[in-house]
Amino acid sequence: MKILVTGGAGYIGRTVVSALLDAGHAPVVLDSLSIGPIEFIEGLIFYKGDIGDSQILDKIFYDHPDLEAVMHFAALIDVEESMRLPSLYYSENLFKAQILLNSAMAAGVNRFLFSSTAAVYKAGGSGEGLQENSPVDPLSAYAASKLMFERVLADTCQEHGAVGMALRYFNPIGADPKMRSGAYRDDPSHLLGRLTKLSTRGGGLFSIFGDDYPTRDGTPMRDFIHVWDLAQAHIAALIFMAGLRESRFEVMNVGSGAGVTVREFAQTFLEVSGAPIDVVVGRRRPGDSAGAFADTSRARLVLGWSPHLSLQQGITDSLTWEEIWRARSHKSKGAN
Numbered sequence: 002m003k004i005l006v007t008g009g010a011g012y013i014g015r016t017v018v019s020a021l022l023d024a025g026h027a028p029v030v031l032d033s034l035s036i037g038p039i040e041f042i043e044g045l046i047f048y049k050g051d052i053g054d055s056q057i058l059d060k061i062f063y064d065h066p067d068l069e070a071v072m073h074f075a076a077l078i079d080v081e082e083s084m085r086l087p088s089l090y091y092s093e094n095l096f097k098a099q100i101l102l103n104s105a106m107a108a109g110v111n112r113f114l115f116s117s118t119a120a121v122y123k124a125g126g127s128g129e130g131l132q133e134n135s136p137v138d139p140l141s142a143y144a145a146s147k148l149m150f151e152r153v154l155a156d157t158c159q160e161h162g163a164v165g166m167a168l169r170y171f172n173p174i175g176a177d178p179k180m181r182s183g184a185y186r187d188d189p190s191h192l193l194g195r196l197t198k199l200s201t202r203g204g205g206l207f208s209i210f211g212d213d214y215p216t217r218d219g220t221p222m223r224d225f226i227h228v229w230d231l232a233q234a235h236i237a238a239l240i241f242m243a244g245l246r247e248s249r250f251e252v253m254n255v256g257s258g259a260g261v262t263v264r265e266f267a268q269t270f271l272e273v274s275g276a277p278i279d280v281v282v283g284r285r286r287p288g289d290s291a292g293a294f295a296d297t298s299r300a301r302l303v304l305g306w307s308p309h310l311s312l313q314q315g316i317t318d319s320l321t322w323e324e325i326w327r328a329r330s331h332k333s334k335g336a337n
C-alpha cells in the first residue's frame with residue numbers, strides 16, 4: 002500500500018517508515034524538518050512542508066492518486082512547552098491536523114491513523130492497567146490537543162464513511178534494531194534520553210523527579226514500549242484498517258502492559274550500561290503524573306499485535322544508536 006506519513010523525519014515516524022518499507026509498503030513522507038533531522042529522509046519519497054499548508058497537501062494527493070491511507074505523526078510533543086504556549090499546541094496539533102484530515106477526505110483517502118498518547122488518561126499510579134475506556138484527564142495542552150483531535154477524527158470518519166484509528170502510545174524507548182533511526186535530540190528531557198546522554202559522556206548525576214507519588218516505591222510509574230514493537234503495531238493497524246469495508250473509529254493502547262517505576266528503570270539502566278551514574282532524588286517536575294501502565298488486550302484481540310522486545314533490549318538499542326548517531330553527526334558537522 003502507498004501511505005502518506007506526516008512527521009516521517011521524526012523519531013517514531015521514521016522508525017515506522019522503515020517498518021513499512023520492510024513490509025513492502027510505499028511511504029510518502031511529509032515533514033517540515035522543523036524538528037526532525039534531514040539525515041532521516043535520505044532515500045525516501047519526501048515532501049518538505051507543513052501539514053497545515055493545503056497547497057502542498059493538494060500537490061501530494063495529486064502526485065499520488067494511489068495513496069490508500071494517512072499515518073499522522075507530525076506534532077509538537079513537549080509537554081512543558083505546551084503549558085507555556087498552549088495556543089501554539091492547539092494550532093499545530095489540532096487545527097493543522099484538521100486541515101490535513103479534511104484534505105485527505107477530499108482526496109478520497111479515507112483511512113487515517115493518528116498518533117495519540119497515554120498522557121490523555123487520568124493516571125493515578127494504581128495497580129490496574131488502563132483500558133481505552135478508562136477515565137481521561139489531560140493535564141497539559143499537549144495531551145488535551147491530542148484528545149480533542151481524537152474526537153475530531155471520530156466524528157469526521159463517521160461523516161465521510163471513513164476508517165480512523167487513534168493509537169495511544171505509552172512511553173517509547175529504544176531504536177530501530179537495524180539502526181536506521183532513533184532518538185536524535187541533543188538535549189533530551191525524557192528519562193531514557195537523559196540517562197543515555199549521561200552514560201555516553203562517562204557518567205554523572207541523575208535526578209529522579211520526586212519520590213512522594215502513590216506508587217510502590219514513591220517514584221512515578223510508566224509503561225515503556227520498544228519503538229520497534231510500536232512500529233509493528235502500526236503495520237498491524239494498517240492491515241486491519243485496509244480490511245474494513247465500512248466506517249469505523251477505534252482507539253487502541255500501545256504499551257508493553259507492564260508498569261515500571263522511575264527508580265526501577267534507572268536501576269535497570271545502570272545494570273545494562275554499567276555507567277558510573279549516581280542516582281539522587283530531586284523535586285517533582287510540574288505537570289508529571291503518578292502514571293500507570295497499559296491494558297493492551299484490545300490491541301492483542303483486534304490487531305493480533307503483541308510486544309516482544311524487553312526493557313533491557315530498549316536500553317541496549319538506545320545506547321548503540323546514541324554511539325552511531327553521535328559518530329554520524331560529528332562526521333557530517335566536520336564535513337560541512
Ligand SMILES: NC(=O)c1ccc[n+]([C@@H]2O[C@H](COP(=O)([O-])OP(=O)(O)OC[C@H]3O[C@@H](n4cnc5c(N)ncnc54)[C@H](O)[C@@H]3O)[C@@H](O)[C@H]2O)c1
Nearest residue numbers: 008010011012013033035036037051052074075076116170
Ligand atoms: N515520543 C514520545 O514519547 C511520544 C509518546 C506518545 C505519543 N507521541 C506522538 O508520536 C508522534 C511522533 O512523536 P516523535 O517522538 O517521533 O516526535 P518528533 O518530534 O521526533 O517527530 C515529529 C516530526 O514532525 C515534524 N513536524 C512537526 N510539526 C510539523 C508540521 N506542522 N508540519 C510538518 N511536519 C511537522 C517534525 O519536524 C518531526 O520530524 C507525535 O504525534 C507525538 O505526539 C510521542
Ligand SMILES: O=c1ccn([C@@H]2O[C@H](COP(=O)(O)OP(=O)(O)O[C@H]3O[C@H](CO)[C@@H](O)[C@H](O)[C@H]3O)[C@@H](O)[C@H]2O)c(=O)[nH]1
Nearest residue numbers: 078118119120171172190191192195208209210221286289
Ligand atoms: O531526568 C529525568 C527525566 C524524567 N524523569 C521522570 O521520568 C518519568 C518519565 O518522564 P519522560 O520520559 O519525560 O516521559 P513522560 O513525561 O511520561 O512523557 C512521555 O510520554 C508521554 C506518553 O505517556 C508522551 O505523550 C510524551 O510526549 C512523552 O514525553 C517522569 O516521571 C519524569 O519525572 C526523571 O525522574 N528524571
